[in-house]
Amino acid sequence: MNWKSIIVNLVLVTTVLLTTTGTGVIADGNRTITDMAGTDVVLPEQVDRVITVGSVAVINAILITMGKQDTIVSGIPPFFSSGRFIYLRQFAPDTINKTRVEEASGAGLNVETAISLNSDVLFTFDKKQAETLREKGLNMFYLSWWTNAPDDMKNLMSKLGEVYNIPERAETYNSYLDSRIEKITDRVVSVPENEKPKVLVCNFNSMKSYESADWWIQKAGGINVAHDDFTSKNFEFDIEKLVAWDPDYIFVYDPSNKDAIYNDGRFGILNAVKNKHVDIIPSGIGPWLATSEQPLALMWAAKKIYPEKFEDIDIPSEMKYFYETFCNYEIPDSEISYILGGGVN
Known part of the structure; x- marks a missing residue:
């Protein structure tokens, strides 16, 4: 091989190395991303x-x-x-x-x-x-979003940052999520397991509980009563199961569910009903069960479960920050109330 051929090959190798970055390979205007x-x-x-x-x-x-x-x-x-x-x-x-x-x-x-x-x-x-x-x-x-939350959530954002060539956007979201998780967990980590309240997140119309909420219930310092029953993203339960669980808090998917539970005499024995701890899950882009609003869901749930520990967390202020930062939208107070009420059909 002559010197000219060696130089050409070196240039080709250098070009390949310069156009290969981590999980993405740029070739002919395309990339391969895992x-x-x-x-x-x-x-x-x-x-x-x-x-x-x-x-x-x-x-x-x-x-x-x-x-x-x-x-x-x-x-x-x-x-x-x-x-x-x-x-x-x-x-x-x-x-x-x-x-x-x-x-x-x-x-x-x-x-x-x-x-x-x-x-x-x-x-x-x-x-x-x-x-x-x-x-x-x-x-x-x-x-993958909530299978191994919150790690999957951050990994997904980073992956989309790679897909769209906007890694800084993903990092902003991930940093926000991390900071809110830390703020909550630092205050509930010392709560003994036997003193943590039992929580059920459900759609009472379909009698389903949602695995997507499992991570933020636990991070908020609660015990998800359906945790051991999930074999898929939803778990269908019956009245007998609900009574056996006897949750201290019930967070419902549909705004109509709250009155339905309170007005059904069968559930008067539940701690959540006796103590008026049945609440509607807020809904903006969607119900805060599984959307990108889950950092808000975490803080909302923590404040519901431990109001005395989180008096300084102002959910409307967090909502204003979230929607302005990530959705470029200055939310009016009237819409904050609407979202916290779960929306209407």
Whole structure:
């Protein structure tokens, strides 16, 4: 090999090294980024068109928080027209009338419609769905949000920061989340296990409890009565189970659930009912169960469970900070009350 060939090869090697960064490899204007299941996904240098599948409200909420709602090219299912998702529509208004690839979460995706939208990538929380649709030619990207929360939450934000080339945005969110977790856990860590109140988070209409809330109940210093029963993201319970749990606090998904529980004579024996500790989960971009508003949910729950420990935490002030910082929205006091009331149908 002559000196000219050696120099050419050195230049080529240097070029490859300069265009390879961690989990992303730039080649011919594309990058290969590893999703949260360990699958390599090829993406353009700039991601401009995405489809959200399955847990649409949660994924859209996260993209709103990242300031990337304008990249969503798929429409939201009709279910999300209720007041509990006011900001899901307000912060991403174009998704109301855009083409839907599925009519409801879990209803099945129309592959032909999805292909016609010519997206760069499709986001999903369902690993099996990602594998199945990838085999049908769709560029799927698996995300994990609450399976191992809060670590998954931070990892997901960092991953989207990589996808969209905005790592600083992800870091701002993660730092906020960490600071609020630390503030709460520092004050409840000394509470003995046998003195922690029992908490149930549920949709009383469907008699389901939600695994997505499990992490913030525990971080807030409560005991999730459904914790040992989760085999999937939801757990269906019956009246006998509810009475056996006898929760000290019940946080309900639907605003109508609060009166339903208080007005049902069967539940007068529950501690939560006797002590008037049935509360509606706030709802802005969506119910604070699983959306990007979970830092707010953590503080809200901690203040409900231990009001004397968190007198200095002002939820309306935290809400103003959150929505202005991550949604570029100065929330009026009237809407704060609306959100804390859980929205209306």
